[in-house]
Amino acid sequence: MFSLRAEAISKRFQYEWIFKNISLNLNLGESLAITGGNGSGKSTLIKAISGAIPLTSGKIEQIHNSHSVSLDLWHQNLAISAPYLEVPEEFNLSELLTFHFKFKKPLREISIEEIIDILYLGDHRNKPISQFSSGMKQRVKLALAIFSDVPLILLDEPTSNLDKKGINWYQKIVSTYLSDRIVILATNEEREYEFCKQIIALEDYK
Ligand SMILES: Nc1ncnc2c1ncn2[C@@H]1O[C@H](COP(=O)(O)OP(=O)(O)OP(=O)(O)O)[C@@H](O)[C@H]1O
Numbered sequence: 001m002f003s004l005r006a007e008a009i010s011k012r013f014q015y016e017w018i019f020k021n022i023s024l025n026l027n028l029g030e031s032l033a034i035t036g037g038n039g040s041g042k043s044t045l046i047k048a049i050s051g052a053i054p055l056t057s058g059k060i061e062q063i064h065n066s067h068s069v070s071l072d073l074w075h076q077n078l079a080i081s082a083p084y085l086e087v088p089e090e091f092n093l094s095e096l097l098t099f100h101f102k103f104k105k106p107l108r109e110i111s112i113e114e115i116i117d118i119l120y121l122g123d124h125r126n127k128p129i130s131q132f133s134s135g136m137k138q139r140v141k142l143a144l145a146i147f148s149d150v151p152l153i154l155l156d157e158p159t160s161n162l163d164k165k166g167i168n169w170y171q172k173i174v175s176t177y178l179s180d181r182i183v184i185l186a187t188n189e190e191r192e193y194e195f196c197k198q199i200i201a202l203e204d205y206k
Pocket of ligand 1: 043044
């Protein structure tokens, strides 16, 4: 079993408090939306939960089979899709997926070809990612995270750059592939987080 706990976590950059005193307890099958206006600290909180930046105070723990996972192993249990995370754009789609799934086990033993089909990018498999449109890149980033066999999925602005078809696609893959994991979303779009049972409005933690 896997869970995520945060106890009274706070983050300050220089003199600016970004959030104060947030506590979380999430088990598999539970999802959390972090909401707030531009600059309210959504991405900062996602980065802290991923272990990429340190907290000012408080503690975050990944718990696996009743044991606290050491920080240097957190990355093995999580996958993240975010606008500030780039993928190697010189790869074509097949190469990028093959490269990524050398490091992360694919969910439910799904094959690269199946992922390309789900992405409806079959006609673009040999094109370098640098030539993809922003919406195509966004779907690829989401797929890299969602099809990784990890218990914790972090999605920052998941439908940015997606058109109506892409948003429907996002909603479908979220309901098909994420229901048994912990999902944390940073978002202001209700359509992105309507499935989340827990919501944190960062304005309440200043
Ligand atoms: N490395 C940093 N050093 C100093 N300040 C930072 C740093 N990273 C972020 N900030 C500040 O923290 C605040 C929150 O930024 P953050 O990117 O977390 O907001 P956000 O809610 O994700 O915004 P948006 O909706 O625009 O993406 C901003 O005032 C930002 O300038």
